[in-house]
Amino acid sequence: xxxxxxxxxxxxxxxxxxxxxxxxxxxxxxxxxxxxxxxxxxxxxxxxxxxxxxxxxxxxxxxxxxxxxxxxxxxxxxxxxxxxxxxxxxxxxxxxxxxxxxxxxxxxxxxxxxxxxxxxxxxxxxxxxxxxxxxxxxxxxxxxxxxxxxxxxxxxxxxxxxxxxxxxxxxxxxxxxxxxxxxxxxxxxxxxxxxxxxxxxxxxxxxxxxxxxxxxxxxxxxxxxxxxxxx
Amino acid sequence: xxxxxxxxxxxxxxxxxxxxxxxxxxxxxxxxxxxxxxxxxxxxxxxxxxxxxxxxxxxxxxxxxxxxxxxxxxxxxxxxxxxxxxxxxxxxxxxxxxxxxxxxxxxxxxxxxxxxxxxxxxxxxxxxxxxxxxxxxxxxxxxxxxxxxxxxxxxxxxxxxxxxxxxxxxxxxxxxxxxxxxxxxxxxxxxxxxxxxxxxxxxxxxxxxxxxxxxxxxxxxx
Amino acid sequence: xxxxxxxxxxxxxxxxxxxxxxxxxxxxxxxxxxxxxxxxxxxxxxxxxxxxxxxxxxxxxxxxxxxxxxxxxxxxxxxxxxxxxxxxxxxxxxxxxxxxxxxxxxxxxxxxxxxxxxxxxxxxxxxxxxxxxxxxxxxxxxxxxxxxxxxxxxxxxxxxxxxxxxxxxxxxxxxxxxxxxxxxxxxxxxxxxxxxxxxxxxxxxxxxxxxxxxxxxxxxxxxxxxxxxxxxxxxxxxxxxxxx
Numbered sequence: 001x002x003x004x005x006x007x008x009x010x011x012x013x014x015x016x017x018x019x020x021x022x023x024x025x026x027x028x029x030x031x032x033x034x035x036x037x038x039x040x041x042x043x044x045x046x047x048x049x050x051x052x053x054x055x056x057x058x059x060x061x062x063x064x065x066x067x068x069x070x071x072x073x074x075x076x077x078x079x080x081x082x083x084x085x086x087x088x089x090x091x092x093x094x095x096x097x098x099x100x101x102x103x104x105x106x107x108x109x110x111x112x113x114x115x116x117x118x119x120x121x122x123x124x125x126x127x128x129x130x131x132x133x134x135x136x137x138x139x140x141x142x143x144x145x146x147x148x149x150x151x152x153x154x155x156x157x158x159x160x161x162x163x164x165x166x167x168x169x170x171x172x173x174x175x176x177x178x179x180x181x182x183x184x185x186x187x188x189x190x191x192x193x194x195x196x197x198x199x200x201x202x203x204x205x206x207x208x209x210x211x212x213x214x215x216x217x218x219x220x221x222x223x224x225x226x227x228x229x230x231x
Numbered sequence: 232x233x234x235x236x237x238x239x240x241x242x243x244x245x246x247x248x249x250x251x252x253x254x255x256x257x258x259x260x261x262x263x264x265x266x267x268x269x270x271x272x273x274x275x276x277x278x279x280x281x282x283x284x285x286x287x288x289x290x291x292x293x294x295x296x297x298x299x300x301x302x303x304x305x306x307x308x309x310x311x312x313x314x315x316x317x318x319x320x321x322x323x324x325x326x327x328x329x330x331x332x333x334x335x336x337x338x339x340x341x342x343x344x345x346x347x348x349x350x351x352x353x354x355x356x357x358x359x360x361x362x363x364x365x366x367x368x369x370x371x372x373x374x375x376x377x378x379x380x381x382x383x384x385x386x387x388x389x390x391x392x393x394x395x396x397x398x399x400x401x402x403x404x405x406x407x408x409x410x411x412x413x414x415x416x417x418x419x420x421x422x423x424x425x426x427x428x429x430x431x432x433x434x435x436x437x438x439x440x441x442x443x444x445x446x447x448x449x450x451x452x453x
Numbered sequence: 454x455x456x457x458x459x460x461x462x463x464x465x466x467x468x469x470x471x472x473x474x475x476x477x478x479x480x481x482x483x484x485x486x487x488x489x490x491x492x493x494x495x496x497x498x499x500x501x502x503x504x505x506x507x508x509x510x511x512x513x514x515x516x517x518x519x520x521x522x523x524x525x526x527x528x529x530x531x532x533x534x535x536x537x538x539x540x541x542x543x544x545x546x547x548x549x550x551x552x553x554x555x556x557x558x559x560x561x562x563x564x565x566x567x568x569x570x571x572x573x574x575x576x577x578x579x580x581x582x583x584x585x586x587x588x589x590x591x592x593x594x595x596x597x598x599x600x601x602x603x604x605x606x607x608x609x610x611x612x613x614x615x616x617x618x619x620x621x622x623x624x625x626x627x628x629x630x631x632x633x634x635x636x637x638x639x640x641x642x643x644x645x646x647x648x649x650x651x652x653x654x655x656x657x658x659x660x661x662x663x664x665x666x667x668x669x670x671x672x673x674x675x676x677x678x679x680x681x682x683x684x685x686x687x688x689x690x691x692x693x694x695x696x697x
Contacts (some may be wrong), residue, residue, distance in 0.1 A: 044472065052330040061264075062437070065387070066429065066430050066434045066437055067391070067426045067429045067430055067433070068393075068394035068395075068429060069391070071394055071405055071422060071425055071426055072426070074405070074408070074418075075426065078412050078422065079356075079418040079419050079422065082419070089278060102695060117540035117542040119539050119540075119541065119543065122307075122537075122539065123537070123539060123542075123543055123544075123545075123602075124557075125506065126504055126506065126532055126537035126606075127532065127556075127557035127559060127605070127606070128401070128529050128533035128557065128563055128609070129529075133561070133597075137556060137560060138545055143548045155349050160300075162299075163301050163302055164301055166300070167301075167398060174299065174301065174302060186304070187309045188309040188313065191309060192310075194302060195299070195303065195306050198299055198302065199297050201623050202297040206297075209358070
């Protein structure tokens with residue numbers, strides 16, 4: 001093995017990589033928020049009795065979950081300009097990641113709402129509460145508790161998935177690493193440092209999620225990491 | 232100026248289908264290797280006699296589940312060249328993906344092993360069985376059945392993950408798609424076909440997994 | 454009208470299934486009617502029709518002189534007068550016992566926070582749980598949960614209580630505490646309709662027992678009479694089997 005490691009390159013360029021990390025978090029945050037909005041609509045559609053609405057939502061979810069994220073991003077990146085929509089790479093990444101996150105979050109939100117036992121709603125109605133009150137004080141609090149951790153987990157998955165957006169030139173962490181590599185050719189060191197940045201990031205985010213869970217739920221819950229991932 | 236744009240022909244479709252075969256091969260190899268790696272990872276993760284072994288396995292699983300797959304493949308690719316091995320990109324790609332698969336399958340195995348009631352361990356131990364005997368005779372046979380539904384779900388993720396080795400320049404379905412799009416400028420057509428092919432690979436697995444889960448639950452209720 | 458509940462010629466279908474066949478029933482104020490019968494006879498369904506959790510297909514149900522029909526009466530207002538206790542999953546899991554009771558007082562009866570909490574405390578004390586105010590449902594036993602559910606309904610000062618097999622999902626040793634509470638509420642003059650499998654309890658507490666079978670009330674009589682001298686074949690068979 002005749003190779004000397006030069007870790008000084010990525011270490012010196014940490015500020016450069018950190019800028020990419022911030023962009024990563026920004027893109028992921030926007031994508032997750034939009035994805036959540038999409039998911040609320042999607043979940044409602046997936047619980048609807050209207051066959052057309054139900055089928056469209058189901059098709060959306062199944063396509064997202066059964067095709068690779070990279071292909072979805074390429075689809076948008078190469079396709080949108082031909083429709084006259086010339087977004088910059090970061091925006092395209094946000095759109096693509098939103099649509100992808102929305103697909104997974106739809107099922108998460110739906111599961112959270114459907115998990116509320118029928119009797120809960122009947123008990124609330126029997127006390128004389130209106131439908132709106134039942135929603136606000138019984139359905140919503142319970143749904144939020146059930147989806148809190150899965151949504152947090154999905155956000156972290158989005159942060160990891162955002163690395164794929166480097167392939168469409170979004171200015172996030174992995175892309176910055178690739179630029180660094182093309183300048184200095186210290187490929188192994190640069191990408192190793194980068195992957196550890198992601199590792200540290202996800203560990204920190206999981207710790208934060210556990211903290212939020214403990215504070216909001218006021219109880220000690222054992223959070224188990226859930227499969228499957230999103231891609 | 233000559234326009235190097237040509238139209239999408241049947242030749243391109245055949246190219247995509249051939250690339251699909253490469254994707255399937257890649258999927259198969261990564262899965263095969265991943266099962267082996269995952270098996271060891273799962274066993275090590277639950278090895279009762281050594282904290283060090285458990286922590287090593289735990290770190291491996293944690294690491295490959297908390298980092299982007301694309302970077303795993305890239306780091307693996309550059310890392311391998313350190314050892315002076317002249318491996319084809321396909322082998323490197325499959326090996327890289329098998330580390331990812333091994334981590335997830337190992338976690339599935341761990342969950343399966345830990346779900347077996349403690350008392351079965353105690354009963355087997357009081358019969359005088361050793362750890363390997365207990366694993367082989369009592370625990371693993373039960374665990375296999377438990378692990379199948381989540382593993383099927385994971386297969387879909389692995390199939391989608393094969394698209395990421397395109398960053399290495401390895402020609403599988405996604406890379407092929409990109410090459411054709413750059414030549415024909417028909418993004419919706421080409422990517423539409425590529426997505427459809429992936430869908431046709433993944434969706435049956437998804438459905439199969441769901442059916443298995445339902446059959447599984449029905450058996451449990453008795 | 455001295456009747457709290459008047460059910461007249463009610464029919465109900467679930468799809469093709471004729472669940473309630475020409476059911477008529479009168480419940481006098483301050484009396485307790487227990488409904489017994491084999492599974493699937495429509496007991497719970499009948500109860501749920503009284504507070505409009507289920508819709509009837511024909512016939513009329515009157516509660517305290519008001520028709521149970523959204524076109525005629527305000528169902529929400531009516532429900533405030535009716536307390537309903539379910540078999541399971543009664544309590545809101547995200548709220549403490551105190552807040553479970555106080556929620557409807559605040560949002561439906563629009564009491565102030567202080568008033569609601571005070572009433573909630575009283576109500577929970579009445580069922581013997583004033584030491585569990587800040588406990589969450591999953592920290593309580595089944596019997597305690599049901600008592601909180603009863604307290605929650607009682608806090609609304611209803612005129613009528615409907616109890617749907619409230620001890621069926623409980624472990625045997627927890628049933629007594631719940632039945633004691635119900636006994637006390639009954640002696641305080643509450644009108645109650647109780648669907649139950651607990652024959653001993655039904656005998657003790659009821660002014661009348663109604664026997665339901667296949668969607669119809671076949672017999673109704675004071676407990677001593679019905680159990681000693683059932684008039685119908687089905688009732689006789691049921692009573693014999695249950696009193697083993």
